Amino acid sequence: MEAPVVNVGIMREKAVSFVFHGEYVHTETGQFLTGEQRVLFVGGNIVFNGKLYKELFFEPASPASSFELKAVTIGRNFHWQRQEDQCFKGAFNLVTCKDSIVVINQIDVEEYLTSVISSEMSAGASKELLKAHAVISRSWLLAQVEKNFRLAGKEEKQQSYYRDNEQLIRWYDREDHEIFDVCADDHCQRYQGITRASTPIVQKVVHETRGEILTDGEMICDARFSKCCGGVTEQFEHCWEPVPHSYLAALRDSRDTTFPDLTKEEEAEKWIRSAPEAFCNTSDKEILSQVLNNYDQETTDFYRWKVSYTQEELAELVHRKSGIDFGQILDLIPVSRGTSGRIDLLKIVGTHRSFTIGKELEIRRTLSETHLYSSAFVVDKEDIRLDIPGRFVLTGAGWGHGVGLCQIGAAMMSAQGYDYRQILSHYFPGASIEKRY
Structure with missing residues (x-):
């Protein structure tokens, strides 16, 4: 069974510069593109190669093709916020919103996880820690996709904001995103494409835990x-x-x-x-x-x-x-x-x-x-x-x-000889591991 596909919001800007490494196909025109590209947001439209679009979708012509985004902001609003160029596998979608262009990467869940684990922590981390992280990252992601599916078409929006003269109660969760499943920064999970060097061990742990998720017996665990x-x-x-x-x-x-x-x-x-x-x-x-x-x-x-x-x-x-x-x-x-x-x-x-x-x-x-x-x-x-x-x-x-899982605590548990199943049962009591695909 194939892994699901996920839509990841990477950035939101008025101008986006990117480079196709290998060939990409513009699905609307069938045109093959390679090399440096640029789009601008003008009057509610995307300007690309002299034409106006509401949306652009590019698919890789081969599995080896990738695209590079220039000046992506990471760690937004955190003390280490900075910009870096980032490379991604998979399809590339540009969508207009009210005041900018949203850049979305459509990617296989297992490919996404290989990047997340390398982005969230050192790719040189211990194998059991990385396996535990692969399972919780996959669980969290698929729980969000499952929740999107449950809420689709429902009128009521989940309230995450309450204010009166005495108090303000607000929480921030991935419901803030409407046109993609998850974002690429700490608000959801750090996802920095293939920019972070993925080592053979990261690829190995994602493969060894392929399709494994945490479940409470009814639904996929919203593993944090x-x-x-x-x-x-x-x-x-x-x-x-x-x-x-x-x-x-x-x-x-x-x-x-x-x-x-x-x-x-x-x-x-x-x-x-x-x-x-x-x-x-x-x-x-x-x-x-x-x-x-x-x-x-x-x-x-x-x-x-x-x-x-x-x-x-x-x-x-x-x-x-x-x-x-x-x-x-x-x-x-x-x-x-x-x-x-x-x-x-x-x-x-x-x-x-x-x-x-x-x-x-x-x-x-x-x-x-x-x-x-x-x-x-x-x-x-x-x-x-x-x-x-x-x-x-x-x-x-x-x-x-x-x-949920404490990353530094889990690293210490791994160093003390606990395997990934023991680590997961410590931080997610009562949950069980299930292979979904």
Whole structure:
């Protein structure tokens, strides 16, 4: 049985430069093209070779053909955002949207996975870690395609945004994408085509796990992963839609399965200010290099970290990010925490007004130029004069949302001799592996 095909949104620009390596066929005209090409967005149309189009579709004339996109932005809005040229296999689709051109790569799921695993982590990672990652990346992707199919034609859109005078609750998920299945950046899964050197071992693990997915017995698991859970994983509903998944439960990232109730402020504070033993509590450079690509290795402290802001810095940042003038910031108060100690509702108290924000990614975006490493943090107020703090120090735990597989923890488990099935059963309790094709 053949693998399914997936549509991946790569970029959205007013002008796109690309190069065909080998021949591509423009399906509308039957014309064979090779070499450098350029399209422009003008008045709601794509201008290509002097003609106007709403959509362009190019298919590779042979399996060896590939296309190269110039100046693709990766890590959008993250601290390591940059541009790079990227090469891709498969078909190439250009579609107009209201103010730009959307570039979509149509690709076989197994070919896509070979790239994702090389993009998400070092292609030199251990075999069992890569096999575990292949299964969860395939599961997550096919779960999104399955969900698209279920929701197709339904009138109601899933609400992921709620605002009134007191609070803003927003979560970010792949429902933000309407004309393709998934995007190519951290919002979904990092997919950088064949740009990241895919080693024989990556190709081997994708082949060895071909068609394998996680299932809860009824549906494909919406398998998530993050860099570092901080010692305890988070439940799905504290980060995304309020629908619990039994296999995305809170669990200790350790052989010791006990952990305190981190939804309680006092327990969360003790946990975050300490550094309990966990698979992901490591500074082993060899382990970290398996998970962290070159730009990720610019980040050193992630299991426990500190960020400090002066009053002026924080007030300006929060005003700019939220669009709300709080005046001077008096306090940052956790209203509720998830099972890993991550804050999912945070009350910002200012001299002008108070306002509550959530969920975790909205909190991370509001309190940082890019993203805080996580929303599992406690706040210390310093240099207080006339009840106004002069400085805020955030002490935090983990890197990312903490739901599902912890990449650094899984790398450590692999190094300690766990195989990919044991790794998956640790992070996705109750789920089973099933071969679909």
